[in-house]
Amino acid sequence: MSGLRVQRVSKSFGALDVLRELELDVEPGEFAAVIGPSGSGKSTLFNLVSGLDRPDSGQVLVEEEPAGVASGKVAYMPQKDLLFPWRTVLDNTALGLEAQGVRKKTARARAGALFADFGLDGFQRAYPSELSGGMRQRAALLRTVVLERPVLLLDEPFGALDSLTRTEMQLWLAGMWQHHRWTVVLVTHDIREAVLLADTVHVLSARPATVVERVPVPLPHGERDVTAPEFTAVERRVLGALRGTTAVPAP
C-alpha cells in the first residue's frame, strides 16, 4: 500500500505557472516536510493533495486513488487553528467528523477519547478563547487526527505561535508522531522544525515550483538534538538547497 504519490504535477493560474512537474512520494508512516521560499506554491500543492483543486497535468494519488474531497483520504490542518468560538473545545474537535456526516453524539465520543492523549483533558467544556495558543493548535490537530484518514496534511501548524511555545509544540508533535506513526506532510518555513520532525525534507524551488532536493534526515526520532553537529549538518544541507532556489548568494 502506497501513501501519497504526487506525479509530475503542473498547475498554473492564468499566466502564472505555480507548479511544474512536481514529484513527491510519501510512504505510509513517513513524516515528510516540504519547505520552500515564500510564494513557491506550497498552498497550491496543499489544495491539490487535499483534493480542493485539480492539477492541470500529472496526478495526485492517495493510496493509489486520485485525490479528491469525496475520497476522504486526506485530513487537512490549516495554518489558522480555525477553532470556532461558538463551539466548546470538545465540539470543535468533533467538527471534522460532523462535517463528514457523523452523528454529533458519536463524533463527540470519538473526539473525547483522544483528549487525554492530546493534553486537553479537563477542557472539553471550555471555549477556545479560554485556551492558550499551544492548546488551540493541539485541539486543531486533534480535530484533524480523529478523522483517521490515511494522510495528514499540516500547513505551517505552529507558524503563529511564539518561539517558546513553538519549540514545545514541535517536541510534543515529535513524541505524538513516534507513538502513532501517522503519514504526515508538513509544510513549513522553519528549517529546524522540518529537520526535527521529518524523515525526509523536500525542498521546493521558487515559482514554478518543483522539488529541487530531497534531504533525508538520518537521525533517530526522539533523540534529535538541535545542537548536535549531525543535526546542524542536515540543517545546513537544507539551507544550501534553499539558497540555490533564490537569488541570494551564500556568504
Added chain:
Amino acid sequence: MRPLLRSLWPPVLVLAVLVGGWQLYVTTAGVDPTTLPSPARVLEQGWANRADLWSQTLPTLQETLLGFALSFAAAWLVATLLDFSAAARRGLYPLLVASQTVPIVAVAPLLIIWFGFGLLPKMLVVTLTTFFPLAANLAAGFAATDREAMRLLRSLGAGRWRAFRLVRVPGAMPYFFAGLRVSITYAVVGAVFAEYAGAESGLGIYMQAQKSAFRTDLVFAAVTVTAALSVALFAATYLVERLVLPWQRKERRS
C-alpha cells in the same frame, strides 16, 4: 448584575433630570395641561386610566410580535436565499435596498384599503419597517464567514447545506443580534404608526382619540407605554443573546 447597574444609572439620571426640569417648568410657568401636562399629571392620569391603557396595549403588542415574527421568518428566508444564490444576490439585493426608500407613510393607508382595519395591515407595516435591518445584517453575517473555514469544511466533504448549518449560521449570530436590536426598536413604533392610519383598537388609535379630546396627558401616557414596550423588547434581545450565545461572555472576559 453589577455591570448592568453601572450602565443603567447614567441614562436613568439624565432622564430624572429631564423629567424634573419639565415638572419644574410646567408648575412654575403654569402651563395649561392640554398644551403640556406635567410628568406627575401624566403618571397620575395614566395610572387612573390603566385599565384602558392596558386594553389598548394588548392589540399593539400582538401586532408588534406577530409582525416581527413574520419579519424574522422572511429575513431568514431571504438572507439564506441571498447566501446560496449569486443570481438572487444580484437581482434581489438592490431591490431590497430600494424598498427602504418607500415611505411607509404612503404605504400604510394603502395597506388599510387592501387588507381592511384588522390585524394583517398592522403586521405588514411592522414587517416592512423591521425586515431590512434583520435581513441585511444576517446576509452580511453569512458572507463574513472565514474563507479558510469554508475550505476546511469543504476538504472534509461537507456540502453547502452542512457547511451553512455548521459554520455560516452560527458565525452570523453576532451580526444577527446587531440587526435584531436595530429592527426591534422600530417594531413597536411601526405598529403604533399603522394604527394611526386606521384601526379599531391599539395605542396608536388611542393616542389619536385622546389628542382629539384634548387629553394631552393621556397621549403622553400612551407614549410612555410605547417607549417602555420598545425598551423591554430591546432588553429582551440581550437576554436571548445571552442564552443563545453563551460563548460570547466568556470571550469578552478573557
